[in-house]
Amino acid sequence: MSPLRLLHAGLLVTLFASGAWGERSGMVEVPAGEFAPLLRSRDEPETVPVPSFWMDVHPVTNAQYLAFVQTHPLWARSQVRRLFADELYLAHWTGDFELGPGAPPDAPVVLVSWFAARAYAESRDARLPTIAEWERAAAVGIDTDDARTDPAVAAVLARWFSRPNAGPLPDVERGAANRLGLHDLFGLVWEWVEDFNTALVTGESRADTGLERNLFCGAGSVGARDNTDYPAFMRAGFRSSLRAAYAVPNLGFRCVVSP
């Protein structure tokens, strides 16, 4: 059993919370690579280099987050400042320090704000991934190296979208990992990223002004990297609907560290 697993069982809560762990526990290394932004301007390069980093194997769980709240009670549900987390913050927990039936210990924590996610990461001497890092990690598929064309990824995503949420979320690591060893990048929860608020799509993706032209005009011009990469559009759309204090039922997070 990995230390993380033990933690889920609640045995090492204090050890974890004290930051006694090495920063790479429960993480895998994502080798240096590239990120191809969904939308870019004429002068921007097609891809941006992404240096290597370490990333949590799975999203932060309720048990992990509970351990954090216990040592950082200012982040308890009743204590948190509204400026940093809206009224939905941890609304599915039974109490400040009680998970209850709506929040199984090994299920990913959701209904946490960007501020809260960052505070958690900081407590682990980690940080939230950037869009570039997250997308770099998720560009690797489950059965193939390219998530965009990997049927296994498409199947997981289609299944996720075609079934509404019923009851508490399932535990992490139920599904197959991608080829980097990362679980749950697809089809469990959305995840906070550090720079979510620069996501370049708004609700009005067929924007009335320049965007539409930029999205759909001829070859060689500015535009979307791939108009059929709907999952990327959805992630971008989701990110742009957020504010930093929002707590959203399907939105969790995971941490990264730079080597």
Added chain:
Amino acid sequence: MKPLPVHPARAVLAASALVLLGSVRLFAVGEAATTAVPDARKAEFAASLPTEQAVLTAAPHVPPPITRDHAARVVVNLEVREVVKQLADGVDYTFWTFGGEVPGLFIRVRQGDLIEFHLSNHPTSKLPHNIDLHAVTGPGGGATSSFTAPGHSSVFSFQALNPGLYVYHCATAPVPIHVASGMYGLILVEPHGGLPPVDREFYVMQGEFYTTGNYGEAGLQTFDMPKALDERPNYVVFNGGVGSLVGDKAITAEVGETVRLFVGNGGPNLISSFHVIGEIFDRVLHEAGTLVNENVQTTLVPAGGATMVDFRVEVPGTYILVDHSLFRAFNKGALGMLKVSGEPDAIVYSGKEVDEVYLGGQSAAGSETVRREEALRAEREDVIAANPRITEIDTEIQMERGKRIYFASCFACHGQDGEGIPGVFPPVADSDYLMADKDRAIRVILKGLTGPITVNGKPYNSAMPPQDLTDQQVADVLTFVMNSFGNRGEDVTPAEVKAVRTAN
């Protein structure tokens, strides 16, 4: 609408991205909410108006006409929900909806009204959503101002400047997927003075669905991206599902009434050739604008567009609503029903009408009416015959077909009201003999009947020849007879007929 102010972008945002995105807003970290700067002029205008809560209705219903002769501040509360609903018999689909329904709830306001729109996104939603109302004058039709994360709500307002019937839809990236999941509906902006009064108004909206499983494949279906890209839907339906406007869910009217259909098309891809078999639209508000066209058979409804049609119903019976791109009606579900019943004394009138049809079949020349009736009959028969799923589920269609068979094969002897001729042909109206034994009734049709019998206490001793009908036809005509002329009984299925036929 006054544009919302653009919020300061974070430094990380390259200038080039701003150019790329034009008016797109980005949100500063930690900001509580995006709100329009309070506008004194607007506040004053809003305060000068009486406030009312909009009545929203699910298709095929339409909120009542607006009777006030002045503008109001109308509060609309619409909730976005992602729900599993039936797409066809046994086929489920996860629809993303405005108000839990596909199409979304119907909104009715008056020209000049100030609409205060509250869009809530249910906490269980997987995705952010928003609304672009084609009735809005302003960038994005409200889309940016209403962009809402799950578990949140947004408020924006607009003035309904132009009268007409407008589509609204979700405009969140990727837009086609949100629309293909059912996120569309209609908003009617009544002109000053209202629309010409009619007796009945209904809400019908077409849309198509792209599922991994073929048409009719049971179970919870998954969205099929390649089919959507190719614009090859498995389902083209009215009001969110196959059969949502047939049988006891058909829309109804009475002879002599005027009917108005508010017809929309959500798409996302196909244009509809909207037609009602057996009716001519007296008036069409072309593309739901102000141009009136009269005496129209089929009218185009663009994807993301609407039309308003009215007509008077003259003859009782079932009128079939179709997308006259007929494979959609035959094989993909684009079929609905308008059932028109007669006034209490209209059975006679109805009988006479069918009598004409019968004669039309025999007369080579045939009057204009007879020819038209005949063409309509054939067309309707084709639609019905080619859509077995609907055929199976709908007794009404079976009744329709049975009625035609009755008036073709039986009425010469048993009479148009089923009374027969005393002493010669026994009545099928209110017949104890008929209703007592279903298998025996089937046998009478298949094998004929000779010898003494007693019907309703009266003796008959004559001969009925065997009827040369298929199992389906026997089932249809018996279903009709056993549920007409004062009889109230079960349906008869082709399988039951077949069982009797093979039994002896």
